[in-house]
Amino acid sequence: MTDTILVAYATRYGSTAEVAEAVGDELRKAGAEVDVQPIDDIQGLSRYQAVIIGSPIYMGKWLPEAQVFVERHQQYLRGIPVAYFAVGLTVAGATPDAIRKAEASMGQVRMLVNPVDIGIFPGRLESSRLSVADRAITKLIRAKTGDFRDWEAVRAWAQALRPKIARA
Numbered sequence: 638m639t640d641t642i643l644v645a646y647a648t649r650y651g652s653t654a655e656v657a658e659a660v661g662d663e664l665r666k667a668g669a670e671v672d673v674q675p676i677d678d679i680q681g682l683s684r685y686q687a688v689i690i691g692s693p694i695y696m697g698k699w700l701p702e703a704q705v706f707v708e709r710h711q712q713y714l715r716g717i718p719v720a721y722f723a724v725g726l727t728v729a730g731a732t733p734d735a736i737r738k739a740e741a742s743m744g745q746v747r748m749l750v751n752p753v754d755i756g757i758f759p760g761r762l763e764s765s766r767l768s769v770a771d772r773a774i775t776k777l778i779r780a781k782t783g784d785f786r787d788w789e790a791v792r793a794w795a796q797a798l799r800p801k802i803a804r805a
């Protein structure tokens with residue numbers, strides 16, 4: 638029987654949604670049935686044999702709705718393979734400190750439900766898309782703008798994930 642996998646994502650400006658779609662595409666190529674959905678649209682999890690949850694990092698943390706999603710569904714999620722990914726800009730340099738910080742963004746959810754794997758991917762920051770408040774913050778911290786997403790790394794992660802979440 639084919640696995641049905643959910644890729645659930647939070648996003649503010651769409652870049653994590655596109656990363657989630659790429660993860661979903663890759664899993665489909667490996668033969669799974671995959672739904673890719675924004676976290677707020679998800680009705681229930683009972684039809685899924687594995688769930689992948691992704692969020693961008695804002696001020697060092699996953700978006701609140703992604704954390705709440707794991708909290709709310711923790712009981713179900715503990716019984717199936719779960720993987721997390723985070724999308725952020727500090728990881729674009731990939732220094733050990735940046736990776737540690739990106740891992741810390743998932744600290745709380747990792748304590749609630751232990752994932753079979755985690756992915757950390759560079760994101761996209763485009764000033765023209767940002768709210769006034771977000772633009773002010775990024776100016777203040779002199780964040781570099783651009784699209785740093787590494788599609789090869791995203792696809793390679795999804796491919797490596799497939800055997801880890803396959804039905805036994």
Ligand SMILES: Cc1cc2nc3c(=O)[nH]c(=O)nc-3n(C[C@H](O)[C@H](O)[C@H](O)COP(=O)(O)O)c2cc1C
Pocket residue numbers: 647648649650651652653654693694695696697698724725726727728759760761762767770771772774775
């Ligand atoms: C206000 C603000 C704060 C951010 N804080 C972080 C951060 O703490 N760490 C990080 O790696 N990236 C940070 N970023 C970068 C975002 O994670 C990155 O732009 C991501 O791709 C956005 O995803 P989205 O388009 O799905 O919302 C921040 C961006 C903004 C606008």
